[in-house]
Amino acid sequence: MTEKRQIPIQVPVLARVEGEGTLELHMRNGVIEDLRLRIFEPPRMFEKLLEGRDYTEVPDMVARICGICPVAYQMSAVHAIENLFGVQPGPWVRDMRRVFYCGEWIQSHSLHIHLLAAPDFLGFASITELARQHADEVRRGLRLQALGNEIIRLLGARSVHPVGARIGGFHHAPARAQVDALRGKLQAALPEAEALVRWTAALNLPTEEQEFTVVSLRHPQEYPMNEGRIVSNHGLDISADQFESRFVEHQEAHSTALHCLHDGKPYLVGPLARLNLNLDRLPAPVRNLADSLGIQFPSRNMYHSIVARAIEIVVAMREAIRLLEGYVEPSTPYTSVTPRAGTGYGCTEAPRGLLWHRYDVDDAGIVRGARIVPPTSQNQARIEEDLRLSLHALGVRQGDAALRRRGEMVIRNYDPCISCATHFLDLRVRELTHA
Amino acid sequence: MAWNLGGIVISILDRPGAMLLALWDEADHVILIDGVRSGAAPGTRHHFTVSNVTGALLPATSHGFGIAAALELAQELEKLPDRLWLRGIEMDAGCAGFTLSAAVFAAMSIFVREIEEEILALAGRSPQFRSKTASESSFFAR
Secondary structure, three states, X not given: OEEEXXXXXXXXXXXXXXXXXXXXXXXXXXXXXXXEEEEOOOOOOHHHHHOOOEHHHHHHHHHXXXXXXXXXXHHHHHHHHHHHHOOOOOHHHHHXXXXXXXXXXXXXXXXXXXXXXHHHHHOOOOHHHHHHHOHHHHHHHHHHHHHHHXXXXXXXXXXXXXXXXXXXXXXXXXXXXXXXXXXXXXXXXXXXXXHHHHHHHOOOOXXXXXXXXXXXXXXXXXXXXXXXXXXXXXXXXXXXXXXXXXXXXXXXXXXXXXXXXXXXXXXXXXXXXXXXXXXXXXXXXXHHHHHOOOOOOOOOOHHHHHHHHHHHHHHHHHHHHHHHOOOOOXXXXXXXXXXXXXXXXXXXXXXXXXXXXXXXXXXXXXXXXXXXXXXXXXXXXXXXXXXXXXXXXXXXXXXXXXXHHHHHHHHHOOOOOOHHHHOXXXXXXXXXXXX | OEEEOOOOEEEOOOOOHHHHHHHXXXXXXXXXXXXXOOOOOOOOEEEEOHHHHOOOOOOOOOOOOOHHHHHHHHHHHOOOOOEEXXXXXXXXXXXXXXXXXXXXXXXXXXXXXXXXXHHHHHHHHOHHHHHHHHHHHHHHHO
């Protein structure tokens, strides 16, 4: 006998993975036989769009890939192209790029914690319901997100699809007075960010632990953002130009989103992966804060991702405060570059994980080939693996509503660009009770 | 993108979501302008109140977090501006992208003029804005 249950869920629109997601469960005698997260993502052909374009156009074009993490796309692109051209933009640009990235981490993580994740853990359907009982916390989240946006505007002129970055540096250097005013706001808000960490750690998070591989950048001194080698908890230690030898994207018949595997296996990128691999790179006050939470990092509980995000907000705020201290306007905010033919590689840490770029450029500076591997593609197989384990642990005999709720919670926990779609899962359960 | 015209700030926003609350945090009076799809004839000019547009089922997404969701959240957090006017123009469902259909284009002039007059009337009540808005009024008429 075959039983088929369907739960239709409303579908919205989202960038990068517009359309609807479908979680398909195939069960036999109460055991999950097959599980597929189908992403109906219309191909956007960004890599193809970049072909034939001048290298100077790349930062503004790739910023359009995502409205939430445009800085990450810009930073991976400028590093890849500068890597090819042999450009060293100097300490001012390096510092300001890190500040720029701090802004994106703060705004993106604040958005995810409050708008997407926290309602799950507190039993609310939306941030509006959450605000009804946790108004102060939501106000705090919005203030932090606004501060992140303000940092992005400082260097990018606007917070959504910023236009300030260029190969070699920035188009414009902010004025000292502007920097000092923003630094003061960050300093004043730091206790709020630290309180957010404690709030997330006190949430009633599921306690389920799983075995998984974590991958992130690792820098000799810093908590990684723009620079570092690609490492894992299983001994991987490679440079960005070696990425393709260990990470392979492939098309799954059930999804238009590519799946990326590391040595043929699923892996995790993002805040929990970064934190697990870079605890010793946390600034001392942040490490003390993390150690005081009663959570054992490195953690194998995927739900500690929300705490890792909050910790990274504090990291980013402290970094921005430190880097903006004693700010001096440079004589020029960029280094001139001369194009040369070849292939350049760049890898940075987007809020939701490793973001790898490769560009083939000719001697006139025209892009002849581009490849972009976003974090969502890298987490896709891990999400499916997590879904399988989590739903099995929950008990597949649960009703459709419970399965759907847990499935959505699992997916949202990764903060994928498909977060939006996952609220609109069309859950299809096909249960076979006899062989 | 934003212009500060001496006390009047004009901002063009790209799906600001919940950040609308931060953007209008210090404003006394906000006029929020957007395209509307309600089933009315393309080019129809709408005046809404907050209660007109809230109460819908809210998608808990970042990209799907629109004006209605932002207004509901602002109500919950007591962060609505003291005075908020919602102005909309009915879009043409058959016309995608940045191009205006003939019907919307024809209505745009009067739509903009009405909003300009509202702003000038507000500014006229406040002496500190009067001289600047008079000199900047051509901006709205363009």
